[in-house]
Amino acid sequence: AKGTRHPRSAHSSRSIKQQTMIGWWGSKFIAMIVGVVYPSLESYKALKTDDKDDDMQWLSYWIVFSLFTLIEFFLDIVLAWVPLYYEAKLIFILWLALPQTRGATKLWTDHKDKIEALYSVALTHLEKIQAQQPTAKAAETKAE
Numbered sequence: 001a002k003g004t005r006h007p008r009s010a011h012s013s014r015s016i017k018q019q020t021m022i023g024w025w026g027s028k029f030i031a032m033i034v035g036v037v038y039p040s041l042e043s044y045k046a047l048k049t050d051d052k053d054d055d056m057q058w059l060s061y062w063i064v065f066s067l068f069t070l071i072e073f074f075l076d077i078v079l080a081w082v083p084l085y086y087e088a089k090l091i092f093i094l095w096l097a098l099p100q101t102r103g104a105t106k107l108w109t110d111h112k113d114k115i116e117a118l119y120s121v122a123l124t125h126l127e128k129i130q131a132q133q134p135t136a137k138a139a140e141t142k143a144e
Contacts, residue, residue, distance in 0.1 A: 027086035035093040061096055061104035
């Protein structure tokens with residue numbers, strides 16, 4: 001496979017060369033379709049049914065996908081150097097989302113305690129931040 005230039009490297013003197021089969025922009029586009037559009041349509045359909053299995057699949061998907069996206073955000077500078085990373089990411093997202101594999105449900109079931117611990121820490125920090133923010137009511141009271 002031929003190396004492609006990472007778009008953000010245009011701002012630096014060094015270009016990031018990586019091995020890709022479909023290119024950085026192509027993989028981003030496909031990841032958006034596979035990772036966001038398809039799951040959101042399936043989530044919408046799941047809301048319209050009484051079946052709880054599809055709710056479990058798509059709620060699990062969004063939790064795992066969100067964690068993955070958050071981790072990827074912080075590791076992006078390193079991951080951009082990994083050959084075929086974006087193709088591997090697409091395969092992972094497909095595994096998470098497809099009904100044949102139900103990867104998100106499997107990850108949730110197998111690692112529920114670890115995921116809940118991460119979310120518990122995040123929620124604790126969020127609650128602390130929210131508690132420090134002045135409420136709209138308090139702001140109105142001060143204004144009077």
